[in-house]
Amino acid sequence: MKKSLFLYLFVFAALIALYLFVSSGKLANASNQRIGDLMEEVETLKESLQASEIKNLEMQYFSLENNDDALAYMEDVDLENPSQYIADKLLETNEPKGDNPLVPYAGMEGNFKINKIKVLNHKWILADFSDGKFWGELLIQYELKQDLGVDFTTLDHLLYTKGQ
Template sequence: MNAKKAKESYDGKIENLMAKIEEKEALLKSRDVEKDSLIDKILDLTYFSLESDEEAISYFEEQGYVAEELALTISDQIVSQNKAGADNPIVPFVGMEGNMAINKVRLLNHKWIIADFTDGVYWGQLFIIYDVRKDGVVDFEVEKSFLYPRN
């Protein structure tokens, strides 16, 4: 009689452990799906960026630049024009609640930039065309811009 109870007890434990294993495997599969989904989202978000544009990287390399270093330099040039007490000269709007400053810059390729700006209350975005001249000077031209209306 004891052997039968022991077997039933072990069978119950085995079933319980098998259920836990199945639960953990299902959780791992769902995490793999989430991971794959996140990787897809990251790839999608970086599609329009200098870092993932091989043609743009080659363009700069042919001119003797390291694209990653140049991208940092260009971003720094734009953001460094944020000065205390003055609007960033690249932003074509006058700050109404403070000074217009550029917050975020993304190089899309070897010719285009998008940027975000704000004065602390009002905000907007810029589409900038840029060119790196042979002497290393970077020229910027705001092609399009908009300011969100205040709600």
């Protein structure tokens, strides 16, 4: 009886060992598959990031910060961030009540205010304006003076209609 008990224990231990061996192999295969999938995802994300960086560099081509020739015109003016300074000055033209004087349209649903600003170079600005329902864009010429004053002139404008 003692002999058959040891035999049963041995068979039971062997079955447990076999089960653990098979399940660990399946677990290792599943882990390797997951690692492979994650590595593919990382590669895809790296490619996507690289494409986004290239697109970002292309978008920054027309910006004052990345235009050394345009910045050379502003050497006389001591500003840490000229684009931000000019954008702030342009936002100051938004009247508390009434339309922005640079926008050549009367607000239909409210007052037209300048919202977004892109300083292209040492002379031009692209700006977006809206009254909450209607919107448009402006091409603005500016001149930065020695006393840090800024003169703005609207060169061209565009108002989007609902159908567009």
